[in-house]
Amino acid sequence: VSRRTLRGVALAACLACAAWLVPLHAGASQGGYDAKAAFLLNFARLVIWPLAARPGPDEPVVIGVAGGEAAREAIERGIDGASVESHRIEVRSVEKPEQVPGTHILFVAGELDADAETLIEAARGHAALSVGESDGFAARGGIINFFSEGDKLRFEINLAAARATGLQISSHMLGLARLVETGE
Amino acid sequence: MRGGASISRRLTSAVVATTAASLVAAALLFVAYDTRTGRTALIDRSVMLARVVGIHSAVALAFDDTSAAEETLASLAAADSVLAAAIYDEDGRRFASFAPKSARDFAFPALRSQDQLFQGTQLHVFQPIELKGQVIGTLFLAFDASPLASRIGWYAFIVGVVLVGALGWSSLVASRLHRQISRPLAGLVESSRAISEGDLRVQVNEDAGDEIGRLARTFNGMARGLRDLVEQVRQSTGAVSEVSLALEQRGAMLSREAQRQGGAIAEVTTSVEQVGSAFVEANAHVEELAASSRETSTSILEMDAAIGEIASHMDELTRAIDTTSVSASQVAANIEEVVASVHTLKGATEGTIGSLSELSASVLEVKENAAGSLTLSEDSSGEAAVGRSAVGETVDAMGEIQSAFERLADRVARLAEKSQSIDEIIQVIKGVAQQTGMLSLNAAIIAAQAGEHGRAFSVVADQVSALADRSHRSAREIADLIHAVQDDTAAAVAAVSEGSAKVERGVARSRVADEVLQKILQKTEAQAGRAREIASATQRQGNDLGRVQGAMRTVREIVDQIDGAAQVQQSATAEIGRTIGNIRQLGVAVRHSTEEQRRGSRLIAEAASRVAEMAGQIADAIRAQASSRETIQHAMQVFDGVAQETTRGVEAINSGVATLSARAKQLEDGVGRFKTR
Numbered sequence: 001v002s003r004r005t006l007r008g009v010a011l012a013a014c015l016a017c018a019a020w021l022v023p024l025h026a027g028a029s030q031g032g033y034d035a036k037a038a039f040l041l042n043f044a045r046l047v048i049w050p051l052a053a054r055p056g057p058d059e060p061v062v063i064g065v066a067g068g069e070a071a072r073e074a075i076e077r078g079i080d081g082a083s084v085e086s087h088r089i090e091v092r093s094v095e096k097p098e099q100v101p102g103t104h105i106l107f108v109a110g111e112l113d114a115d116a117e118t119l120i121e122a123a124r125g126h127a128a129l130s131v132g133e134s135d136g137f138a139a140r141g142g143i144i145n146f147f148s149e150g151d152k153l154r155f156e157i158n159l160a161a162a163r164a165t166g167l168q169i170s171s172h173m174l175g176l177a178r179l180v181e182t183g184e
Numbered sequence: 185m186r187g188g189a190s191i192s193r194r195l196t197s198a199v200v201a202t203t204a205a206s207l208v209a210a211a212l213l214f215v216a217y218d219t220r221t222g223r224t225a226l227i228d229r230s231v232m233l234a235r236v237v238g239i240h241s242a243v244a245l246a247f248d249d250t251s252a253a254e255e256t257l258a259s260l261a262a263a264d265s266v267l268a269a270a271i272y273d274e275d276g277r278r279f280a281s282f283a284p285k286s287a288r289d290f291a292f293p294a295l296r297s298q299d300q301l302f303q304g305t306q307l308h309v310f311q312p313i314e315l316k317g318q319v320i321g322t323l324f325l326a327f328d329a330s331p332l333a334s335r336i337g338w339y340a341f342i343v344g345v346v347l348v349g350a351l352g353w354s355s356l357v358a359s360r361l362h363r364q365i366s367r368p369l370a371g372l373v374e375s376s377r378a379i380s381e382g383d384l385r386v387q388v389n390e391d392a393g394d395e396i397g398r399l400a401r402t403f404n405g406m407a408r409g410l411r412d413l414v415e416q417v418r419q420s421t422g423a424v425s426e427v428s429l430a431l432e433q434r435g436a437m438l439s440r441e442a443q444r445q446g447g448a449i450a451e452v453t454t455s456v457e458q459v460g461s462a463f464v465e466a467n468a469h470v471e472e473l474a475a476s477s478r479e480t481s482t483s484i485l486e487m488d489a490a491i492g493e494i495a496s497h498m499d500e501l502t503r504a505i506d507t508t509s510v511s512a513s514q515v516a517a518n519i520e521e522v523v524a525s526v527h528t529l530k531g532a533t534e535g536t537i538g539s540l541s542e543l544s545a546s547v548l549e550v551k552e553n554a555a556g557s558l559t560l561s562e563d564s565s566g567e568a569a570v571g572r573s574a575v576g577e578t579v580d581a582m583g584e585i586q587s588a589f590e591r592l593a594d595r596v597a598r599l600a601e602k603s604q605s606i607d608e609i610i611q612v613i614k615g616v617a618q619q620t621g622m623l624s625l626n627a628a629i630i631a632a633q634a635g636e637h638g639r640a641f642s643v644v645a646d647q648v649s650a651l652a653d654r655s656h657r658s659a660r661e662i663a664d665l666i667h668a669v670q671d672d673t674a675a676a677v678a679a680v681s682e683g684s685a686k687v688e689r690g691v692a693r694s695r696v697a698d699e700v701l702q703k704i705l706q707k708t709e710a711q712a713g714r715a716r717e718i719a720s721a722t723q724r725q726g727n728d729l730g731r732v733q734g735a736m737r738t739v740r741e742i743v744d745q746i747d748g749a750a751q752v753q754q755s756a757t758a759e760i761g762r763t764i765g766n767i768r769q770l771g772v773a774v775r776h777s778t779e780e781q782r783r784g785s786r787l788i789a790e791a792a793s794r795v796a797e798m799a800g801q802i803a804d805a806i807r808a809q810a811s812s813r814e815t816i817q818h819a820m821q822v823f824d825g826v827a828q829e830t831t832r833g834v835e836a837i838n839s840g841v842a843t844l845s846a847r848a849k850q851l852e853d854g855v856g857r858f859k860t861r
Binding site: 009057101 | 242244248249252273275716720724730731
């Protein structure tokens with residue numbers, strides 16, 4: 001499984017190079033989503049959900065993607081049928097707060113707007129790990145936010161938001177992340 | 185003491201050689217053991233360190249964070265023995281590496297699977313990196329093993345020094361011990377040899393205070409005792425020799441006489457005793473036979489009882505087997521029922537799973553309907569709000585209409601009043617017109633009277649008359665008009681008041697409509713809330729249903745397993761039934777053979793008791809014979825007693841003399857051997 005993940009990372013790097021060489025190519029976001037899908041898998045491995053929100057033995061880990069069908073397909077491609085321990089991964093599209101219950105990770109693709117903020121609120125209410133990719137996502141109540149540092153994908157964590165949601169994040173993961181606070 | 189020195193030297197050298205061999209073997213084993221222990225300890229420490237570092241760098245590798253991984257590896261600078269470290273990703277590429285300044289140009293090896301190997305003075309450790317049970321890469325650590333090698337070298341050196349020292353010391357101690365122990369012992373050995381050769385004059389050195397000194401003192405005491413004894417014996421031997429010679433001659437004569445008499449009696453007595461002992465023996469054998477026959481008989485009776493017991497046990501066993509057989513058939517029947525129940529349960533489980541799927545589909549449908557109903561509720565809520573604002577506007581417009589109607593009614597009332605005043609004016613005009621007509625008639629009459637002169641005036645009078653007519657007609661027309669206007673105005677007033685009433689009713693109804701709409705709005709919002717609750721409840725229900733479905737699938741698997749087990753048990757129960765049948769047949773056969781054995785043992789018991797009776801008869805016969813034999817024996821014993829007494833006296837004298845003379849001779853010889861002076 002992790003061979004696939006690494007292959008996905010390698011593919012993402014190739015696509016990123018291709019995107020850099022051909023600026024008109026639209027694959028930049030696609031490649032980015034492959035790496036982000038690999039990171040989302042690792043989040044699923046390193047975050048502990050509260051008992052009530054944890055998936056049952058035969059249930060999948062559900063990643064909800066907000067921001068359109070294209071983003072959802074890109075993430076599903078990046079996951080590539082991988083699994084976390086005994087749980088398979090299910091990627092579903094989330095557009096309304098009512099769709100948030102039942103998801104374990106909520107990935108808000110694209111820029112943060114008013115709809116996205118209601119989704120973050122819903123995620124906090126249903127113990128879902130909210131992950132974004134726009135500046136200020138974590139500072140405005142999201143838990144994890146992706147950002148780029150050079151050619152590397154990095155992430156920042158709002159630890160207070162994670163605690164308020166009832167999630168435990170691995171200290172190893174915190175060591176790699178930039179920590180932010182709400183309202184920064 | 186021939187060759188003694190060479191033997192002791194050989195012993196010393198053998199001791200030293202044995203010590204040396206065992207020391208060398210021990211030293212080699214120690215060095216080998218220490219090498220192995222040291223290597224194992226180094227490997228254990230290294231693998232432990234590798235595991236710890238692997239755990240700490242797993243997440244950095246998973247998140248592709250080279251700098252964090254190198255930071256983790258750099259913490260190995262604290263361990264002096266680490267030469268280099270690297271993390272390989274799953275494809276074998278070096279992801280991160282670390283080498284302290286002393287090993288900047290370290291040549292990293294190619295990736296291997298989990299391994300620990302010594303490369304010259306280095307230990308290379310490859311440890312898989314796992315994240316949540318999945319191998320995502322390999323950690324490589326190179327350790328400096330040269331301290332271990334130098335430690336082992338020092339160890340070998342110390343063991344060698346100890347070996348040489350121990351050898352020298354043991355040879356020294358062996359030679360000293362030889363001198364201290366073997367020399368006095370040799371003196372003792374020499375003195376013992378002299379005593380055994382008859383030289384009782386020897387004396388050993390008894391100065392030593394240890395065990396050897398005590399041995400020497402005891403030895404000297406023993407030699408002294410021997411010397412005194414030999415002296416006393418030597419003195420009495422001479423007298424004894426003389427007395428014994430005289431006795432010997434007299435004894436020889438007596439002996440010859442007694443021997444003749446004794447020989448004859450002894451022969452008779454021996455024959456009688458042989459017969460007697462034969463009878464006794466026969467009697468004993470017969471009694472033994474009788475006893476053993478009785479015992480046999482008793483044993484057989486006991487055996488018979490035991491066989492009877494076995495037979496009754498066999499009957500019980502047979503009954504128990506019958507009961508077991510019945511139970512086994514019941515068990516078989518029960519198991520068949522279980523199998524049938526399991527089949528029913530299996531069908532029910534399948535049905536339940538089917539129902540659950542249908543239920544799941546219907547829950548989905550409910551979910552969609554709830555979503556649709558939520559949308560509808562929200563739409564109707566919006567429309568109700570729009571309707572409510574429209575009703576508000578309507579009420580406002582109605583109010584305006586009402587006030588307009590009120591203003592209109594005022595105007596119409598005023599118009600009616602003004603029509604009244606117009607009517608009065610018209611009456612005045614009508615009066616003026618009548619008077620003008622009268623005046624014109626009067627003028628026409630006056631003009632006719634005036635004749636020709638009044639003709640012009642009559643023309644004027646005609647015109648005035650016509651004018652009065654026209655005025656009168658106009659006034660009448662105006663009056664008609666005014667009446668019409670008055671009627672219309674009255675109608676308008678009525679219409680206006682009716683319209684005003686209608687407007688008021690309309691306003692009241694609009695207010696009712698507004699309240700109704702407000703209620704509709706509240707209800708629609710409540711409905712929307714409920715629809716949202718239904719949607720989330722349906723979601724939860726769907727999740728629960730998924731879990732129930734999973735559980736039912738598990739139940740189906742368990743039921744399948746129970747089904748398989750029950751079938752296996754069914755066949756096993758059939759097998760048990762067959763086996764119980766076989767056991768029962770065997771029991772019946774055993775019962776038959778027990779009966780036969782019982783009959784046989786009874787026959788044996790009867791035969792044994794007959795044997796006992798016969799033995800009793802034989803014993804009686806033997807006892808009869810024995811009583812006559814005892815009479816002969818008694819006479820012979822009296823006779824023999826006299827002869828024996830004679831012979832015993834002669835023999836005693838004779839043997840005493842012989843012994844005495846032999847002893848005297850031995851003593852003389854022995855004492856002659858010792859040298860005491």
